[in-house]
Amino acid sequence: MIEIRSAKRDELRDLFAVALVAFGSTSGWDDRRVVEILRDDLVFVAMEENRPAGYVALTRDPDGAVVIEQILVAPGHERRGVGRRLLSWAQGYAISERSPSLRIVVERDNERARSLYGRAGFQPAGAELLELVLPSTPLP
Numbered sequence: 001m002i003e004i005r006s007a008k009r010d011e012l013r014d015l016f017a018v019a020l021v022a023f024g025s026t027s028g029w030d031d032r033r034v035v036e037i038l039r040d041d042l043v044f045v046a047m048e049e050n051r052p053a054g055y056v057a058l059t060r061d062p063d064g065a066v067v068i069e070q071i072l073v074a075p076g077h078e079r080r081g082v083g084r085r086l087l088s089w090a091q092g093y094a095i096s097e098r099s100p101s102l103r104i105v106v107e108r109d110n111e112r113a114r115s116l117y118g119r120a121g122f123q124p125a126g127a128e129l130l131e132l133v134l135p136s137t138p139l140p
Contacts, residue, residue: 001048002048002053002080002082002085003046003047003048004044004086004089005044005045005047006043006044007043007044007055011045011052012038012039014052015038015043015045015052015055016034016038018052018055019034019070019072020034021075022072022073022074022075023072037057037070038057040059041058041059041069041070042057042058042059042093043055043056043058044058044090046073046077046085048077048080053073053074054071054072054073054074054082054083054086055070055071056070056071056086056087056089057071058090058094060099061103064098064099064100065094065099065100065101065103065131066093066094066097066101067102067103067104068087068090068102071086071087071090073086083116084116084120087116087117090102091120091132091134094134095135098136100133100134101131101132101133102132103129104117104122104129104130105128105129105130106128106130107128114130117130117132118130120132
């Protein structure tokens with residue numbers, strides 16, 4: 001069973017370790033940037049059997065859009081729906097915050113991720129920017 005919840009401050013070191021294992025050898029990896037995101041953004045963690053199975057880090061653009069700064073699935077937890085659940089959680093959060101859209105930057109050559117986000121309704125909004133326009137709910 002996968003539980004998604006807000007990350008606790010004392011879990012951030014473990015989440016960094018998960019990110020390092022998952023992406024530390026890829027081009028563009030930046031220890032400092034990952035630490036800043038984990039420290040400063042709103043982070044939701046997917047837990048499976050009391051271990052981090054992945055996380056999503058969210059921030060806001062000045063226009064109110066919610067931006068996925070990082071989303072990852074921990075090695076060993078792939079193909080279990082963790083990524084889809086985290087993406088759905090981010091969308092639900094953005095809707096609850098009355099954000100006009102949910103955005104994510106995806107490298108042009110990352111066809112696997114682009115396909116996943118496309119199936120979730122994201123549309124190109126720039127060379128590497130994908131955006132999901134969210135339903136608007138009138139204020140009570």
